Amino acid sequence: MSETMTDTEFLKLKIEILMGQLKYYVTVVPLSVSQEEGGTFSLRVVCPHCRKEMEYRNYSLPNANIFNVITYCRNCRRRFFMVSRAYSCLMKAALLVLAAMPMVLKLKLFEYMEKLKPWLIKKLMSGKGNMSKIKKMLFP
Ligand SMILES: [Zn+2]
16 A cells, blocks of 8 residues: 555554544434425534534435534534434444454455445445435535
8 A cells, every 4th residue: 555554554544543433533413303494404412512502404414314414513613423313323333343343354344345335436326316415415
């Protein structure tokens, strides 16, 4: 991969970064998620930093059941991720599985995922209505 790192060392670094993200990202599950007119969503959350309760409106969520959107607190200006309960559970389960998995298996899994990624991206882009959702998210 580079002049000083082997492909395996680079993959180990990617795994370490992913596990760090799963472990240390500041996330909050909204108190409520409701759909507004026009298909956007309103999310009521308590800031994980200053504990102030706020409502964020006009959010475009591709899926109301599984989402991960970055935002910042209007009170303390610190950043956090609003995640659905299902997303939070999946990430905690993934972290537990990865933490218990020997490095040899993690490397095999990530090598497989690297090969799967182009197929998955192509599948997501070609799904019915997905391109318009992605365009709407990028250019509201
Ligand atoms: Zn705050």
